Amino acid sequence: MARIPTVPEAEAGVLGRLVYRLVRRRYGAVPEPFAVIRHHRGLFWSALVAELALQRAARVLPARVRELAVYRTATVVGCSWCVDFGTMLQRLGGLDVERLARIDAYATDPLYTRAERLAVAYADAMTATPPTVTDAQVAQLEREFGRAGLLELTQSIAVENQRARANHALGIVDQGFDAACRVRSGEREPAQAPGQ
Template sequence: MSRIPAVPAERAGVIGRLAYRYARRRFGAVPEPVAVVRWHRRLFWASIVGELAYERAARVLPENVRELAVYRTATNVGCSWCVDFGTMLQRHRGLDIDRLRDIDQYPTSPLFTSDERLALGYADAMCARPMTVTDDQVARLVERFGRDGTLELTYSIAVEDQRATFNHALGLVDQGFSSGEACRVPMPGA
């Protein structure tokens, strides 16, 4: 159970209930971080606007590269909620989720492309404390993905690090989005 409880729908206000309804329709359930942050109305708005803007802006990198780096960030932080939700999102996007079991072996696993390995290594370097990102690493990213792609990757990893740290600190754990019962969440367009 989270360290701060979710705001129940009956206490979420009209806007909160509309946001919950949208989330249920889109994801099959209200993501607990959304319901927890609803206690702080301004942060609720800031997080929703920020997430929607990020979703619309992040279009340069190949989806598999970005999503794997985000997933790796969640595993580095140790956020089971983010791992669960991220697995569901990858499944919905038609990405291969079976290989996520081998994410720790990405440097040598044939399941990951050289582009994915480059992004996953960058996620590891960004999440290390202290950070271990090198000039050479960024230069290789710019060479492969361009400046825009490198900026998008960096932003995506940083945003996920923020999400995962927030969720993990508040004790938010997986909601079952990626397993059994949560597969009730329909594929987009289905």
């Protein structure tokens, strides 16, 4: 259960109820992050518009490359909700989700292409604390994907870092969108803050 309760549909307001119905129709359930952020109506609309705009704008990279980098970011941060929802989106998009279980071996696994390996390595470098991105890595990505592709990849990974870290902080966990894929138990556990 999230650390902040969701806003029930009956209390979401007229426009909020409309959004709830639309996303329920599209995904089968109201995504919990939307229902939690509904407590702050300005942020709710800001997040909704930003997500829709990113979805429409992200058309330069092949979806399989972009979504794999986003998925990797979610697993590194440890956001089980993002892994769950992202796996469902990949499955609905016709992408091969069976290979997601092997993402930790992306650097050598023949299931991953050169472009996918570069994108996942970039996701790792951007998500590391502190980030470990190098000039050479960015130059290689620009050669591979072009400047617009590099910027799309960078923005997609950065936004997923924001989503995953916010969900993790608010205790939002997998919702059952795709039961076949979970954050594996061997991944990093968050450090406890002093005094906890």
